[in-house]
Amino acid sequence: MDQAIFYGLALIAIVGALATIFFRNAMYSVLALVVTFFAMAGLYLQLKAEFVAVVHIIVYAGAIMVLFLFVVMMLNLNSVNTIIRSNVNIKWIAVLVGVGMAGILGYGTYLTTLPARGVNSTENGTVKVLGKMLFNEYLLPFELTSVLLIATMVGVIVLTKKEE
């Protein structure tokens, strides 16, 4: 049962991700990506990480993709052909970056030994455990990330503010 759900979700995630790339219509691409995010949230739920799953939905599907959709609608980007055709080199750079990224991630996954599933899973992934971990073990990275986000926010405000 557990495995069947996992493979189902994984299949949806992969099909959604491929659809994101292959759709010509930017609107469909965005919606396919939303489907992928839902499938991934389902995978988190299977690992009993309710908090991560819900936050994943709120942040990615609920905020970021809505903004994407917003931009696609406002600029009426029905077809992305023009951008790609204008510069052929971009395609090769994209392939290079993509393969490099996949290589790094794959190597990283190969090196890490993942913990076995289902170990003391009643407490795993609850807000309490996650909060304690973030504010004890991983305090420095966590705070650095927040500084990074603040810097981005300030940067965006400065860029969009009109000169007076």
Place this chain on the structure above:
Amino acid sequence: MILASVITFKLALAAILFVITLGIAAYSTYFERKVAAFMQDRIGPNRAGPLGLLQPIADGVKMIFKEEHRPTGSNRILFILGPSIAMLTALMTSAVIPWSPKFFEIGGQKYALQIADINVGILYIFGVLSLGVYGILIGGWSSNNKYSLLGAVRASSQMISYELAMGLSIIPIILGSESLQMSAIVESQHEVWNIFKYPLGFLIFLICAFAETNRTPFDLPECETELVGGYHTEYTSMKLGFFLFSEYVNMFASSAVISTLFFGGYHFPGMSLLPAGVAVLIGVAVLFAKIIFFIFFFMWIRWTIPRFRYDQLMHLGWQVLMPLAIILVVVYGAIFSFI
């Protein structure tokens, strides 16, 4: 065996809640017209059945039998997907609302009248809420109409803006009850309802709830005077019905969330004096009474306050409610950590 009976219990609960939600939403449309009539010194619907009570059924039948129309150049799949998503997300919210204390015993364990007591219940509500905008966005965009598109764009920017203040306004509650679980938040209000502890948080939450459900004075996405019908201009028949209906379902869900977060949910004064079974029964009735009051409140405001201008809306969201909510978080954070 126990698992099977728990699943049956939950499924039955979901089915009952589904029917109740639709019923209340349907009668909200009738209620809205009666309230409007009362406020404007008219009679309101009184033709279908005694006191016009069959009006929602007549409206529903009318909606279903009307001619389907799809504008040329619209996107067929997304045009149908829009209202479906709007309805789906509207119905999903009430799944985490606890309707009663833990009382029903199945296989030695007590269960509440609550479909899913997930430990991030309140975040789930915000998640579903943030998905609600997809229905409007997709519907508005796929209509291939500039008014629809403008309505959809307005709806999405409005929802994104008010979601932030809304999320911040409940942080004091989460700090106070030390949990994100809906049942724990309700239990923490056994002595004092949250409204007395966090009045300002309630005010911010209430304003944002109006904005999130696209009700007046925040109904700019479907502002008739500027945008014809806004995002549902091109919709006809039951697809239009779904959009209109999802607004009422949303109103029911928001009222339920407001009652649960700020007004003690199923708690009522003198609850502990009564025997448990009676208290549970009255508790469910009390919760529904609170919800119906808030639905009435939504209507009351609609027929009292005129619509905002768009820049006023953005100003209120970002420059008034957001800073207020942030101050609230800081103040209550200080109170809870030092006292």
